Amino acid sequence: MLIGGIEAGGTKFVCAVGDEFGNIIDKTTFPTEDPDKTLDATKAFFSKHAIQSLGVGSFGPVDLNKDSETYGYILNTPKLKWKQYNLLGRLKQDFDIPITLDTDVNAAALGEYKYGVAKNAKSVLYITVGTGIGAGFVKDGQTFIGKSHPEMGHIIIQQRKNDDFEGICPYHGNCLEGLASGPAIEQRYGKKGHLLGTDHAAWELEADYLAQAITNYLLILSPEKVIIGGGVMKQEQLYPLIRKRVSELSNGYMELNNLEEIIVAPTLNDEQGIKGAIALTL
Numbered sequence: 001m002l003i004g005g006i007e008a009g010g011t012k013f014v015c016a017v018g019d020e021f022g023n024i025i026d027k028t029t030f031p032t033e034d035p036d037k038t039l040d041a042t043k044a045f046f047s048k049h050a051i052q053s054l055g056v057g058s059f060g061p062v063d064l065n066k067d068s069e070t071y072g073y074i075l076n077t078p079k080l081k082w083k084q085y086n087l088l089g090r091l092k093q094d095f096d097i098p099i100t101l102d103t104d105v106n107a108a109a110l111g112e113y114k115y116g117v118a119k120n121a122k123s124v125l126y127i128t129v130g131t132g133i134g135a136g137f138v139k140d141g142q143t144f145i146g147k148s149h150p151e152m153g154h155i156i157i158q159q160r161k162n163d164d165f166e167g168i169c170p171y172h173g174n175c176l177e178g179l180a181s182g183p184a185i186e187q188r189y190g191k192k193g194h195l196l197g198t199d200h201a202a203w204e205l206e207a208d209y210l211a212q213a214i215t216n217y218l219l220i221l222s223p224e225k226v227i228i229g230g231g232v233m234k235q236e237q238l239y240p241l242i243r244k245r246v247s248e249l250s251n252g253y254m255e256l257n258n259l260e261e262i263i264v265a266p267t268l269n270d271e272q273g274i275k276g277a278i279a280l281t282l
Helices: 035-046 087-094 104-115 176-180 182-189 201-221 238-250 272-279
Strands: 003-008 012-018 024-031 053-058 099-103 123-129 133-139 225-229
Touching: 003 104, 003 272, 012 035, 012 272, 024 035, 024 272, 035 087, 053 087, 053 104, 053 272, 087 099, 099 104, 099 133, 104 123, 104 133, 104 225, 104 272, 123 201, 133 176, 176 182, 176 201, 182 201, 201 225, 201 238, 225 238
Parallel strands: 003 053, 053 099, 123 225
Antiparallel strands: 003 012, 012 024, 123 133
């Protein structure tokens, strides 16, 4: 059975054809431009394959409330050409097959749950730290969607008293995304994170803010695995710093033995999103 998957990111679209076992048969990547140009390229790719269903993990915010008049629309995105765009409607127009829509981070969580580092866990939280910060949650094979999809990157954390950075979030200023995303690091230090040394003070501060958020997520969701991916997490020195700070913040309240096995990196070589998109249809 051939299944289509779309990892619809704010920067790039990944389209792939695979099977129910997580094998990718064909894949392409192209920039996320205006909706018509981007989705015309999507249609052209899938026209070469007899896919029987299509799973989509989309950037957001996206309306996932099936009772909403704007179900399937991209909502208040800073990508102005995509704002209030009927993504699901356009895909249904192009493809007369079952289509499953979810967030990109929920898809990534599902990919790691089914095929990656969390395949032996019952619950997994996937966090991406890059241009923005988002998280997806899977429990017993089901992605979590409430009235809308969770926006875990916009939680409020305690900013250090000696940190006077205003934050970059246009809505909240110094929320988690405003303080700890890739663009926040660049604006704070005047250069992109990968240009900072591995022992730069930036990483201890970054680990503190991410650890605060992860401690809250652990208290609320109690996932068996917390996977942290995204461009910022290419700085591998962050993982031990985060684990250490989570342990300090928990202060013995939660049972967090073997944090090295709980807080981990993704293992699907940046294909967790597209494999998860395909798995959404299963």
